Amino acid sequence: MSNEQKLIEIQNLSKYFKVKKGILNRNATYLKAVDNVSLYINKGETLGLVGESGCGKSTLGRTVMKLYEPTSGKILYKGEDIAGLSQKQMIPFRRKIQMIFQDPYASLDPRMTVGDIIGEAIDIHKLSRGKEREERINSLLKTVGLNSEHKNRYPHEFSGGQRQRIGIARALAVEPEFIICDEPISALDVSIQAQVVNMLEDLQQELGLTYLFIAHDLSMVKHISNRIGVMYLGKLVELADSNEVYNKPLHPYTQALLSAVPIPDPEVAQSNQRIILEGELPSPIDPPSGCRFRTRCKYAKDICAQQEPEFKEVAKGHHVACHLY
Known part of the structure; x- marks a missing residue:
């Protein structure tokens, strides 16, 4: 660029x-x-x-x-x-x-x-x-x-x-x-x-x-x-083209956010799997170690608590901060 x-x-x-x-x-x-x-x-x-x-x-x-x-x-x-x-x-x-x-x-x-x-x-x-x-x-x-x-x-x-x-x-x-x-x-x-x-x-x-x-x-x-960035607790966790974020969200937090968007078609809405986030939003004064989202993430592993994920490009123009990628 x-x-x-x-x-x-x-x-x-x-x-x-x-x-x-x-x-x-x-x-x-x-x-x-x-x-x-x-x-x-x-x-x-x-x-x-x-x-x-x-x-x-x-x-x-x-x-x-x-x-x-x-x-x-x-x-x-x-x-x-x-x-x-x-x-x-x-x-x-x-x-x-x-x-x-x-x-x-x-x-x-x-x-x-x-x-x-x-x-x-x-x-x-x-x-x-x-x-x-x-x-x-x-x-x-x-x-x-x-x-x-x-x-x-x-x-x-x-x-x-x-x-x-x-x-x-x-x-x-x-x-x-x-x-x-x-x-x-x-x-x-x-x-x-x-x-x-x-x-x-x-x-x-x-x-x-x-x-x-x-x-x-x-x-x-x-x-x-044109492009969308997703923030969580002071950090940018995902950034990609608008359609890419909606059609292929990679970060578990982005997936949860999008699952909460109302869908006007009742049949499509019924088949849509709502992702419910467990736990409270941590305090930005004392954020969790490693990945800040790990306390509410169903995919969290040991590395998520020990090491902060790098915000990196995983596909063309698609950046994400997650140990899954």
Whole structure:
């Protein structure tokens, strides 16, 4: 894979949070939210990232965005490492990397009009002023299915779906190349979810955008993604083409996740073997030795407790971290 095609590449990226223990907070320990993850995203593609709550997928997105400072590792944007850059040095990259947040209610300032919310980024990056700025805001509202009269209203006057459209317009305001979509549809009604996803796909075609799409909904991720990564307890356990992950899941955790996806055909659903995971999700503060999934895996052997499996390519473009392969 040539570097020209890779827009984003992360190498051995980790994000640990300090957790204080004891009365005097002397015994600090660390929550390993993202632990030694490596992947790349090609220009123009959508990489889906899935896993259960608390697996670290949103933390990964926020660390790539530099909303969280990485503990270690590299974040390469077009081959340039941005992991160690200061906030001031990050300003030109903030234009190129934007984020759509999960909660459209919490991510918009309730004291600002929609026009000011979208225009704030235009002002910060000095992209346009006066009449040109107004026209840009009107154009962005139209792009996301709203109209120019909406710019004088406040966020509380809109529905959840409309607020998320405003969030998307804000992300597009600075003409980014890469957008991190952090569960952008999970807070929306099911009837609205498909509309937002279809709009994101249309925008990708029109503007040549690249997405990291973080979500719970596996069927929606399959619909929008070119490739899918599966995370478990801070680790990437599987990564492959979207169809490959769905048709030939290799990691036992991926197999269990996919077995839980509802199937609309009752006859097919009846023959589908549901894989029930036993045991509790371990704590990222004190993860199991070796393979982190071994405490819930029916295939676990002695080596799984002693040695962490290597994340390796087992078929063309199909990577998995499991001692079975």
